Amino acid sequence: MQNLKEKVVAITGASSGIGKAIATKLAAAGAKVVLAARREERLVEIVSTITEKNGEAIYVVADV
Template identity: 60%
Template structure:
């Protein structure tokens, strides 16, 4: 994951599991992340946990259906 700094990445299923872990990793590498999932309470918690001082994390309640 080189060259990820300042890239904007949208992660669906971000409120738990692989999506949550991916969000944490990408933010730690300097990416700007949009968290998307159905559970707003978990999105808010994750955003607060990984938010950087430069505002690199936002969320949107989303339900992706097939």
């Protein structure tokens, strides 16, 4: 995957499944990720996992 440093990516449905996997991969590639989903407790866990690996992530609770 190409270097995504300094790119911002918004991901809906990010609390599980494909959305979670995409968020994790993009963050590992250097993207700043904005996670959106309904389940805040899962978003908190994912953001924590990403930031523990020196990635940048925030979340927004949303029902898209």
